[in-house]
Amino acid sequence: MANIEIRRFCCSFCFLASLALNLFFVINPYLSEWKKQKLSSSWAEEAAAEAEAVALISCSGHGRAYLDGLTVDGKPVCECNTCYGGPDCSLFSSDCAADANSGDPLFLEPFWMQHATSSAVVIAGWHRMSYIFSDGSYISQELENHIRRVHAIARNAITKGKYLIFGGGSTQLLAAAVYALSMNLSTPAEVVAATPAYPFYKTQTDFFQNMHFEYDGDALLLKNSSDTTANVIEFVTSPNNPDGNLREAVSQGPLVSAIYDHAYYWPHFTAIPTPANEDVMIFTISKLTGHAGSRLGWAFVKDEDVYHKMQSYIEKAEMGISREAQLRALKLMKAILLGDGMEIFEYAYKKMSARWQKLSNIILLSQRFSIQEIPPLFCNFFEKVRGPSPAYAWLKCERQEDKNCNAVLQAANIIGRAGSLFNVEDRYARLSLLKSDDDFNLLLLRLNKLVTEEDEHKYYMKIS
Amino acid sequence: MANIEIRRFCCSFCFLASLALNLFFVINPYLSEWKKQKLSSSWAEEAAAEAEAVALISCSGHGRAYLDGLTVDGKPVCECNTCYGGPDCSLFSSDCAADANSGDPLFLEPFWMQHATSSAVVIAGWHRMSYIFSDGSYISQELENHIRRVHAIARNAITKGKYLIFGGGSTQLLAAAVYALSMNLSTPAEVVAATPAYPFYKTQTDFFQNMHFEYDGDALLLKNSSDTTANVIEFVTSPNNPDGNLREAVSQGPLVSAIYDHAYYWPHFTAIPTPANEDVMIFTISKLTGHAGSRLGWAFVKDEDVYHKMQSYIEKAEMGISREAQLRALKLMKAILLGDGMEIFEYAYKKMSARWQKLSNIILLSQRFSIQEIPPLFCNFFEKVRGPSPAYAWLKCERQEDKNCNAVLQAANIIGRAGSLFNVEDRYARLSLLKSDDDFNLLLLRLNKLVTEEDEHKYYMKIS
Numbered sequence: 001m002a003n004i005e006i007r008r009f010c011c012s013f014c015f016l017a018s019l020a021l022n023l024f025f026v027i028n029p030y031l032s033e034w035k036k037q038k039l040s041s042s043w044a045e046e047a048a049a050e051a052e053a054v055a056l057i058s059c060s061g062h063g064r065a066y067l068d069g070l071t072v073d074g075k076p077v078c079e080c081n082t083c084y085g086g087p088d089c090s091l092f093s094s095d096c097a098a099d100a101n102s103g104d105p106l107f108l109e110p111f112w113m114q115h116a117t118s119s120a121v122v123i124a125g126w127h128r129m130s131y132i133f134s135d136g137s138y139i140s141q142e143l144e145n146h147i148r149r150v151h152a153i154a155r156n157a158i159t160k161g162k163y164l165i166f167g168g169g170s171t172q173l174l175a176a177a178v179y180a181l182s183m184n185l186s187t188p189a190e191v192v193a194a195t196p197a198y199p200f201y202k203t204q205t206d207f208f209q210n211m212h213f214e215y216d217g218d219a220l221l222l223k224n225s226s227d228t229t230a231n232v233i234e235f236v237t238s239p240n241n242p243d244g245n246l247r248e249a250v251s252q253g254p255l256v257s258a259i260y261d262h263a264y265y266w267p268h269f270t271a272i273p274t275p276a277n278e279d280v281m282i283f284t285i286s287k288l289t290g291h292a293g294s295r296l297g298w299a300f301v302k303d304e305d306v307y308h309k310m311q312s313y314i315e316k317a318e319m320g321i322s323r324e325a326q327l328r329a330l331k332l333m334k335a336i337l338l339g340d341g342m343e344i345f346e347y348a349y350k351k352m353s354a355r356w357q358k359l360s361n362i363i364l365l366s367q368r369f370s371i372q373e374i375p376p377l378f379c380n381f382f383e384k385v386r387g388p389s390p391a392y393a394w395l396k397c398e399r400q401e402d403k404n405c406n407a408v409l410q411a412a413n414i415i416g417r418a419g420s421l422f423n424v425e426d427r428y429a430r431l432s433l434l435k436s437d438d439d440f441n442l443l444l445l446r447l448n449k450l451v452t453e454e455d456e457h458k459y460y461m462k463i464s
Numbered sequence: 465m466a467n468i469e470i471r472r473f474c475c476s477f478c479f480l481a482s483l484a485l486n487l488f489f490v491i492n493p494y495l496s497e498w499k500k501q502k503l504s505s506s507w508a509e510e511a512a513a514e515a516e517a518v519a520l521i522s523c524s525g526h527g528r529a530y531l532d533g534l535t536v537d538g539k540p541v542c543e544c545n546t547c548y549g550g551p552d553c554s555l556f557s558s559d560c561a562a563d564a565n566s567g568d569p570l571f572l573e574p575f576w577m578q579h580a581t582s583s584a585v586v587i588a589g590w591h592r593m594s595y596i597f598s599d600g601s602y603i604s605q606e607l608e609n610h611i612r613r614v615h616a617i618a619r620n621a622i623t624k625g626k627y628l629i630f631g632g633g634s635t636q637l638l639a640a641a642v643y644a645l646s647m648n649l650s651t652p653a654e655v656v657a658a659t660p661a662y663p664f665y666k667t668q669t670d671f672f673q674n675m676h677f678e679y680d681g682d683a684l685l686l687k688n689s690s691d692t693t694a695n696v697i698e699f700v701t702s703p704n705n706p707d708g709n710l711r712e713a714v715s716q717g718p719l720v721s722a723i724y725d726h727a728y729y730w731p732h733f734t735a736i737p738t739p740a741n742e743d744v745m746i747f748t749i750s751k752l753t754g755h756a757g758s759r760l761g762w763a764f765v766k767d768e769d770v771y772h773k774m775q776s777y778i779e780k781a782e783m784g785i786s787r788e789a790q791l792r793a794l795k796l797m798k799a800i801l802l803g804d805g806m807e808i809f810e811y812a813y814k815k816m817s818a819r820w821q822k823l824s825n826i827i828l829l830s831q832r833f834s835i836q837e838i839p840p841l842f843c844n845f846f847e848k849v850r851g852p853s854p855a856y857a858w859l860k861c862e863r864q865e866d867k868n869c870n871a872v873l874q875a876a877n878i879i880g881r882a883g884s885l886f887n888v889e890d891r892y893a894r895l896s897l898l899k900s901d902d903d904f905n906l907l908l909l910r911l912n913k914l915v916t917e918e919d920e921h922k923y924y925m926k927i928s
Contacts, residue, residue, distance in 0.1 A: 011475070011479070014479065015478070015479045015482065018483055022485050022486060025485075042516065043580035043581040044580075044584045046581050047584040047795075048511065050586070051508045051588055052508050066591060066592060066791075067585070067791060067794075068592075068791045069598075070605055104594050104595050104596070106593060108593070109590050112593070115589055116589055118589075119590075120586055121531070121586070122514070122531075123515075123585050123587060123795075124515055124576075124580065124583070125579055125583025125799070126580075126583075127530060128530055128757040129754050130568050131566065131750075132757075134543045142533065142535070168782035168783075168785070169782060207776070207780040209674060209675075210673060211675075292593060292595040293596075294786055294787060294788060295784065296786070312671070313671075316671040317632070317635070318635050319632075319633055320759065321786070322758055323758060324786060324788035324789045324792045325788045325789060326532065327532045331589075
């Protein structure tokens, strides 16, 4: 009888325990929710879920959907790479031109998709509503600190002892520098850049021309006319756009100021023989992380007076740049600096040098076309001699009759950028190697066909 | 015996069922997690948690921490409202001046804190890296659509049939408009604004002065000199900064263009008698949602040629504005449009009119000071006659000897903005009513003391 009693007791106890456990499981989520709402708010979770849902929209690997894309049935549409279309970007348009015109840095998009967690950032509704940061400036001190650290890892600039100013892309800083350097001169400054030169310097300087400065064209021509009493402001692009050569100022004289555009001075695109150390050095996030849409650039400025004048420009032009762009850039810099901070440089260099190799292999087979030669060079970042990985191919049409290389390309369904825009003959054309994998692969396809047809042309010339 | 068997069976069944339920509760979370990882990636959750953690940092209600604030012990510091300090902003500095200088629109911060969920947005690492949107422009079509809808609800602008262009705050668009309207004129344009005028028009126009335009001062003076052959560009601020009056252009003649700065033309700050319908109308998110740090403004432009020229300016100046700012602004517009879309306007009007009332009640007791009178006016938005709720108090020192009102305020530990900056005598000073509750409450405290001392002064004058 005692055994039965014990067994009954145990059974009842187990049963009650099981019931109690079930009760706990039922009630606990509500307790957690209450606790969660007391201790923390989950206000950002809906935004996270929304972003994650959009990221899941399939665009066949040939596009992507964005949170702020136009919507169909309440969902953002796929925004397709060039030559792809349809609701999921799976339709390839075989007649479509390979567009190698713009320097749109989509080659880095896969990198950020692979680093989704470390590169995502939530912007709260009340994030930085004020005109100014708490130090009264327009500049995030945290972002400044991280940018300096990234430069230290890349070893591409001496930043110590230099002021840092942000602008709307290097775009806004180029103009700010011209204003700052020309503002108080006794005679108007002649603004120059050595040919072949990035067309935008002329376009922008002409647009904003005032009594203090005027665009005067080729720095080499001006140098040779050697009026050393003239005020000169020289844009020095290093490495150069379009040809990837490392450069220094060519203008000489006591009244020469140089604005160094180092947009491409990263291990992605060039060997880094030595850290840049000039008085005005401009960089842009567009060519470091690939975020051209952020419109965020920065300038290191040695001279305090020049720095204040550039600040003055930024204030009059825009009162500083977007706090959202600065927060997002900080997150990207933090992502770059994870681990040893080398990953993005290794990824980008590997990708760009592979692209250069593939392109070179095609052009090597050609007698009709040539591209720039970039000799191997010791790189202070990789600590070894390394080959080329430029942002652009500077194509030359070698045939006598091919005076307009861009037209030759156009006939082959390739869009390049004409040499005359860079102040040289149209025998040259620039091909962008920066765009998406789809863009680059199509470019290779078309170039390959063009070069292959060279041999057929020669054959037919021979037999006719 | 049969009863005992049935009872035993029921008990065993219930016990087994309870055990099965226990098992389900234990296993289910893991199943959910697996399902969650299969169906969606949770890459944004870490960012959400990080933002939520920062939002929980207590700053005593007198400040807030930001994701990109400077850090101490790995946590962003509290950034305190003026006159508050210490690690948690709980220390009030009683000698500190009430700063009513700037038009920093922090009065709307509590609104967004109350709407945390609907106003948060996640920016993915790969969000809009390209220079351009898929239509080749710099402008988010979704954001444009939502801005038009907000204007439709506010009834403050006719937007149909007008082009829309974005710029870096109204700041950048003011300059863009001056360039666009003056670019192809036969003689340089005289840029004017009717006194009292927002100082920045002169500061910016002087800074960017070129052969096409020049700042010429008071529109009323120019009108009276009546050279109707002159090209004139008039900035018309309506409601006006500093005095809140609704305005129209004063310049007359066939060669007059007007740039309407409608920054404050929202129910927050003024009755809306009729939707604005001019050829160039500029608005800014700073004064709609309070996000001055976003640097995002928009202009409605009627003339296609003017529109293209303004686009050209934005391109040369910056190549469009930050994609982060545009995405964030879209989220804010969506939050505004929830429900009947009226909430932010009702909130802002209620708050600003209460502030005006409190300030008025103090100044009413004064013979030393007066503020502008704004008569009640029918509002097309509220569909009733409504009283004033301006962004600024336009204070006048009435005493003969008080020629410098800002100095009078300064002696009372209040910082205003001097009348001379607005091109009138220093007998006037502007007081900002836009800032945080802490700022406004301190302003009231100091003004109250100042006005109270008036009576004491009169008493002592009487007995001496």
